[in-house]
Amino acid sequence: MDPVSVLIVEDDERFRAAFAAMVGSAPDLRLVGTASDLPQGLLLLRELKPDVLLVDLGLPSGSGIELIRYAHGQLPNTDVMVVTVFGDEPHVMASLEAGATGYLLKDAQPADLADQVRTLHAGGSPISPVIARRLLQRLAPEPAPALDGDALLSPQERQVLTYSAKGFSFEEIARMLGVSRHTVMTYVKRSYRKLQVHSKTEAIYEARKLGLVRD
Missing domain, CATH: 1.10.10.10 (Winged helix-like DNA-binding domain superfamily/Winged helix DNA-binding domain)
Incomplete structure (x- = not known):
């Protein structure tokens, strides 16, 4: 099988280098490009059509949600995983509604990013535990009032x-x-x-x- 192609769009140079190293060290993954802003990321996304897009939300020239929306609408074979510092509900819900199927927080970013990419590409949805808990709480029914x-x-x-x-x-x-x-x-x-x-x-x-x- 061909390696899973991965595009990284991340404005922080340290994180971008760390993610690239994690992907590059996995024999079944192939890093096809990195970008530091929205225009560059959109250009590479259109040209490379990767299997997996790793994207931050807070980019210097716009929101990563635009990339998520483009990939979801134009590249049905591209899976999108958000890797960000934003764990609040508005960012999470906006990303999922735009088409992201994975959501990881940088402060809880596991060392096995390659495994997360494999899970995503295989049809799973890697989500940081704190985000999963918030989603479950959001979807949970309101508790019935106690009988007085x-x-x-x-x-x-x-x-x-x-x-x-x-x-x-x-x-x-x-x-x-x-x-x-x-x-x-x-x-x-x-x-x-x-x-x-x-x-x-x-x-x-x-x-x-x-x-x-x-x-």
Whole structure:
């Protein structure tokens, strides 16, 4: 198999040299070029059509996202991996939406960059753990609010359940509260609906769990 061709677009000379050395030392990878700014990177990208583009986002003459967008739209066989210091959500999401399939942070850049390039080219998506965690948190559903019994049931509904738990009938509860039996039954039905139960026994059980009814 032919070596995987790699183009590096990085404005920091130290990082550019380090990345080039890592790629150049791998027998199954081939460094086809390096660029330090957006225009040069775009020119080489068009000419070389590499298998993998390693790109920084903060370039002196523009954003690396322009390169990502071009590669995604014009070079379907080119995989793009961002290698940057920007770990905030706007940069991450903008890169992924533009077409990047890998995202590594420089401050956590592993020594095995060659393995990351191989993974990317094989169809994987190398992502720094801190970035992966943020993406998972962003996609996670909002936690359901904790059930607060006092907020869940009205004072009248809690009172009816309390009397029910003590063995009083609905007619007796109506007399003690000075309301009609119909009103008591309205409180009971609301309690059932809010507690998601279908009987007095279930309602009392759930109310006890929430601390609404105590023996």
